[in-house]
Amino acid sequence: MVFGFLSSGNNKKGKERKKLHDSSGNNGKRSSNDIILKDINIFYSGKQAIKDVDMTIPEKKVTAFIGPSGCGKSTLLRNINRMNDEIVGCTYDGEILWQGTDILEKKVDPVALRRRIGMVFQKPNPFPKTIFDNIAYGPKLLGIRNKKKLKEIVEKSLRDAALWNEVKDRLNDSAMGLSGGQQQRLCIARALAVEPDVILMDEPCSALDPIATAKIEDLINELKKEYTVVIVTHNMQQASRISDFTGFMYLGELIEFGKTRQIFENPKEDLTERYITGRFG
Amino acid sequence: MGFFDRGSTELKKAPLTKKVAKLSERVVVSTLFSASSVSVLISAAILYTLIEGSIKFFNFDEVSIWDFLFGSEWIPSGTDPSFGIYPLLSDTILIAGGTILLAGPIGIAAALFLSEYAPSKVRNVAKPVVELLAGIPSIVYGFFALFTIGPIVREIFPEATYFNALQAIIVMTFMVLPIVVSISDDSLKAVPRHMREASLAMGATKWETSIKVVIPAAASGISASVLLGVARAIGETMVVTLAAGSISGGHWNPLMEIQPMTSFIAQTATGDIPPGTPQAEAAFAVGITLFIMTYFVNRIAGRVVLRIKKGSIVKKEPSRVQKFIRKNTIDRIRKPVEITKEMISYRPIRIDRSIKFIDKTKLKGNLIRRKIKGYFGVSTTVLSLVLAFVFLIYLLVEVFIKGAGSISWDFLTSEPGFRVTEASIMPALTGSVFLMLLTLLFAVPLGVGTAVYFNEIAKDTWYTRFLRNVIQNLAGVPSIVFGLVGLAIFVRLFNFGPSLLAGSMTLALMIMPIIVVSSEEALKSVPQSFRDAARGVGATRWQTVRDHVLPNAVPGIITGSILSLSRAIGETAPILFIGAFFAKTAPSGVMDSFVALPLTIFFWSRHAQDEYHEFASGAILVLLVILLIMNAIAIFIRYRSQKRRVW
Numbered sequence: 001m002v003f004g005f006l007s008s009g010n011n012k013k014g015k016e017r018k019k020l021h022d023s024s025g026n027n028g029k030r031s032s033n034d035i036i037l038k039d040i041n042i043f044y045s046g047k048q049a050i051k052d053v054d055m056t057i058p059e060k061k062v063t064a065f066i067g068p069s070g071c072g073k074s075t076l077l078r079n080i081n082r083m084n085d086e087i088v089g090c091t092y093d094g095e096i097l098w099q100g101t102d103i104l105e106k107k108v109d110p111v112a113l114r115r116r117i118g119m120v121f122q123k124p125n126p127f128p129k130t131i132f133d134n135i136a137y138g139p140k141l142l143g144i145r146n147k148k149k150l151k152e153i154v155e156k157s158l159r160d161a162a163l164w165n166e167v168k169d170r171l172n173d174s175a176m177g178l179s180g181g182q183q184q185r186l187c188i189a190r191a192l193a194v195e196p197d198v199i200l201m202d203e204p205c206s207a208l209d210p211i212a213t214a215k216i217e218d219l220i221n222e223l224k225k226e227y228t229v230v231i232v233t234h235n236m237q238q239a240s241r242i243s244d245f246t247g248f249m250y251l252g253e254l255i256e257f258g259k260t261r262q263i264f265e266n267p268k269e270d271l272t273e274r275y276i277t278g279r280f281g
Numbered sequence: 282m283g284f285f286d287r288g289s290t291e292l293k294k295a296p297l298t299k300k301v302a303k304l305s306e307r308v309v310v311s312t313l314f315s316a317s318s319v320s321v322l323i324s325a326a327i328l329y330t331l332i333e334g335s336i337k338f339f340n341f342d343e344v345s346i347w348d349f350l351f352g353s354e355w356i357p358s359g360t361d362p363s364f365g366i367y368p369l370l371s372d373t374i375l376i377a378g379g380t381i382l383l384a385g386p387i388g389i390a391a392a393l394f395l396s397e398y399a400p401s402k403v404r405n406v407a408k409p410v411v412e413l414l415a416g417i418p419s420i421v422y423g424f425f426a427l428f429t430i431g432p433i434v435r436e437i438f439p440e441a442t443y444f445n446a447l448q449a450i451i452v453m454t455f456m457v458l459p460i461v462v463s464i465s466d467d468s469l470k471a472v473p474r475h476m477r478e479a480s481l482a483m484g485a486t487k488w489e490t491s492i493k494v495v496i497p498a499a500a501s502g503i504s505a506s507v508l509l510g511v512a513r514a515i516g517e518t519m520v521v522t523l524a525a526g527s528i529s530g531g532h533w534n535p536l537m538e539i540q541p542m543t544s545f546i547a548q549t550a551t552g553d554i555p556p557g558t559p560q561a562e563a564a565f566a567v568g569i570t571l572f573i574m575t576y577f578v579n580r581i582a583g584r585v586v587l588r589i590k591k592g593s594i595v596k597k598e599p600s601r602v603q604k605f606i607r608k609n610t611i612d613r614i615r616k617p618v619e620i621t622k623e624m625i626s627y628r629p630i631r632i633d634r635s636i637k638f639i640d641k642t643k644l645k646g647n648l649i650r651r652k653i654k655g656y657f658g659v660s661t662t663v664l665s666l667v668l669a670f671v672f673l674i675y676l677l678v679e680v681f682i683k684g685a686g687s688i689s690w691d692f693l694t695s696e697p698g699f700r701v702t703e704a705s706i707m708p709a710l711t712g713s714v715f716l717m718l719l720t721l722l723f724a725v726p727l728g729v730g731t732a733v734y735f736n737e738i739a740k741d742t743w744y745t746r747f748l749r750n751v752i753q754n755l756a757g758v759p760s761i762v763f764g765l766v767g768l769a770i771f772v773r774l775f776n777f778g779p780s781l782l783a784g785s786m787t788l789a790l791m792i793m794p795i796i797v798v799s800s801e802e803a804l805k806s807v808p809q810s811f812r813d814a815a816r817g818v819g820a821t822r823w824q825t826v827r828d829h830v831l832p833n834a835v836p837g838i839i840t841g842s843i844l845s846l847s848r849a850i851g852e853t854a855p856i857l858f859i860g861a862f863f864a865k866t867a868p869s870g871v872m873d874s875f876v877a878l879p880l881t882i883f884f885w886s887r888h889a890q891d892e893y894h895e896f897a898s899g900a901i902l903v904l905l906v907i908l909l910i911m912n913a914i915a916i917f918i919r920y921r922s923q924k925r926r927v928w
């Protein structure tokens with residue numbers, strides 16, 4: 001197990017512990033495609049929800065956030081594509097470095113950012129439109145009007161989300177008629193259609209049955225070969241099955257971050273161990 | 282009251298107690314039940330009036346139903362009258378269509394701004410200001426259309442006639458705006474947040490999200506708001522009567538004089554039309570046409586609004602029966618099939634990212650274009666709201682400037698003479714006050730009683746549902762139709778003559794549904810736990826209401842009642858047939874003839890001498906001040922009770 005000591009040089013209180021398990025993927029090699037979170041603090045109307053989080057999310061790997069309800073997993077995830085900008089009263093500081101820029105800077109346009117860092121939500125949320133229009137929504141915004149091209153995009157996105165075979169003869173039906181699992185894969189396809197590099201998923205399987213969940217997990221396994229995936233999950237088995245790296249969060253802090261096997265088999269922190277073994281107060 | 286008090290404590294031990302309590306309970310409950318059933322009588326009165334009048338009309342030799350429905354000429358007077366509804370109908374459609382063509386887009390845009398873009402501080406101020414537009418009496422709008430908008434219209438379109446449709450349309454746009462804005466805003470707000478997030482997370486701009494996701498998702502509610510606006514415009518009387526003219530058109534030219542249905546009915550009230558002629562009775566046949574039109578538009582809209590209120594605008598919640606059937610058929614049979622199909626057909630494939638469709642070089646220009654579109658879009662929504670404010674301020678300032686000069690002690694209190702210099706609103710002012718007090722006396726007990734019955738006593742039966750429906754329909758009846766009812770029922774049938782009594786009863790009919798709705802809201806705001814606690818210690822239904830629910834609902838009920846009275850005091854159309862324009866003295870009894878402020882304003886606005894137009898503004902100013910005071914009192918009561926509220 002290799003640890004990269006990547007923390008920036010600042011010496012805030014409480015930094016020491018984090019340095020220990022601050023880890024990067026790719027065997028310690030830094031890539032500009034890694035997402036590097038530095039000193040992230042997030043507040044809702046002044047109330048702190050995330051405290052001093054530092055971590056490096058490696059490129060083309062699955063990184064999972066786990067932790068008890070309300071610990072701030074979603075909040076942290078939503079900052080990575082600046083969805084928190086849309087919440088009145090939500091403020092943040094710190095840096096998120098990605099491809100050489102701090103994406104939290106004011107001059108970075110969240111609209112452009114979100115095309116490249118897509119998101120899938122807990123509850124499948126297709127638009128009340130046809131399957132085709134759901135997928136074509138993003139490409140159309142980007143100025144693609146050509147019918148043939150749109151069709152190709154829709155097909156490829158649905159294929160990549162492993163949904164094509166199930167819906168290919170009902171592309172013009174309402175997306176609301178799909179099963180929950182299909183809807184969620186549609187949402188993934190919709191996100192893929194604008195050709196992002198990173199996909200954030202907030203408990204994508206929590207509203208699904210085991211069969212549908214298994215499919216999404218399979219899909220994530222495929223996706224990570226080409227995309228950087230960050231997933232929030234409540235389900236420890238899921239985290240251990242699909243993720244390469246895991247961050248355990250508690251009360252707004254990142255308690256431990258490391259390779260999934262290490263976190264699950266050999267946690268450094270007492271809190272982590274208690275959470276993972278289900279002995280949590 | 283004392284009767285019930287005794288029943289509750291002293292007699293507790295006496296064997297008869299139970300029966301006494303039960304008897305009193307039954308008396309109260311049946312009283313409340315009767316109050317709630319009055320709405321059926323009102324509806325019956327409306328139908329009777331319109332049908333009876335129409336039958337009389339069609340019984341004249343000169344008239345035939347066929348000509349009425351399909352004739353193309355409306356010439357009610359003269360030696361060879363002709364009664365084809367087409368010109369009136371087309372003028373109504375021109376007015377209502379023109380109004381909604383403006384009010385729809387402006388209102389939806391303003392609602393979009395309020396719902397999606399306005400910071401909560403702006404929203405909290407802007408919404409009530411828009412609502413203010415709904416509080417201004419239509420006679421004031423009519424005056425403004427004729428004397429302020431009119432000259433501007435004629436400046437821009439020199440071919441426009443003195444009375445024309447356009448000036449009425451412009452003013453009515455702002456009249457119906459609050460309906461469109463508030464219901465559109467409600468339905469936009471009801472669109473779940475995850476829908477917006479789905480769009481934003483894909484890299485859509487906020488504007489694109491608003492236009493392509495939020496508005497389509499709220500489409501049913503927005504169309505309902507537009508329909509309600511249409512119904513309001515169809516039923517509007519005073520603006521068209523004052524500003525649009527009195528020659529039925531059918532020419533579809535907004536720059537010319539027209540006469541919609543409401544305006545014709547109003548004309549029969551004010552012109553020198555001999556009673557007993559087909560021309561006089563035609564009002565009822567036109568009234569029934571108007572009634573049917575607004576009824577259907579309102580019904581369609583009402584259904585949608587109800588669905589939004591239940592919070593199911595996006596996805597209709599299946600009923601219990603549907604759920605049961607689904608669980609036992611679809612879920613048992615179809616789902617396994619679907620799932621198997623899913624399992625067979627599902628296979629993850631290798632994702633090939635080398636195939637790209639999006640041309641990254643064009644993205645920057647594309648984004649800039651989209652952003653500019655967004656700025657323009659949002660600016661339009663801001664502009665729509667600003668337009669409404671500008672209109673409101675312009676109206677108020679104009680009325681103030683024009684009217685302040687004519688206000689004097691004499692103008693308010695002296696008995697009017699025949700000369701221009703001796704004009705006074707004293708008879709109208711006192712008439713309005715008396716009218717309001719009497720209306721209160723009739724409408725409030727009925728309205729509150731109905732609300733208590735619905736909310737506290739009645740179970741959900743077919744009859745209560747029917748009553749609710751009836752009341753909802755009553756709320757949508759155009760005010761001029763109530764005018765006809767007042768004339769046919771109170772003046773003629775009950776033989777009250779054109780008296781204060783007839784006038785106030787007519788107004789009471791009109792505002793009763795509004796009081797029911799606001800009182801019910803007040804009752805609903807009392808927590809259920811209060812009722813449960815009282816019932817738990819053995820109080821009867823009525824005792825619970827009397828001791829625990831009503832005291833807590835009173836501030837809300839008073840607020841609602843004041844607001845509906847302020848609506849009544851500004852109404853012209855319902856008492857157009859009843860009031861006496863030439864009354865020179867204050868009424869001294871309920872059977873006296875009377876004149877009210879809105880009637881005086883109407884009369885003076887149509888006066889040939891310019892001086893009277895200024896008196897009309899003076900009277901408007903007084904009317905607006907009265908409304909302002911009433912609203913301030915209502916708001917104060919609401920504010921104080923909210924501060925005191927402990928739950």
Ligand SMILES: Nc1ncnc2c1ncn2[C@@H]1O[C@H](COP(=O)(O)OP(=O)(O)OP(=O)(O)O)[C@@H](O)[C@H]1O
Binds near residue numbers: 074
């Ligand atoms: N929009 C908001 N406004 C105010 N506070 C919020 C908001 N969203 C979340 N919070 C608060 O921030 C904290 C973290 O919430 P968050 O949703 O990120 O937790 P979570 O770990 O995702 O929980 P869960 O597992 O239940 O989804 C919680 O205390 C929550 O109450």
Ligand SMILES: [Mg+2]
Binds near residue numbers: 073074075202232
């Ligand atoms: Mg969450």
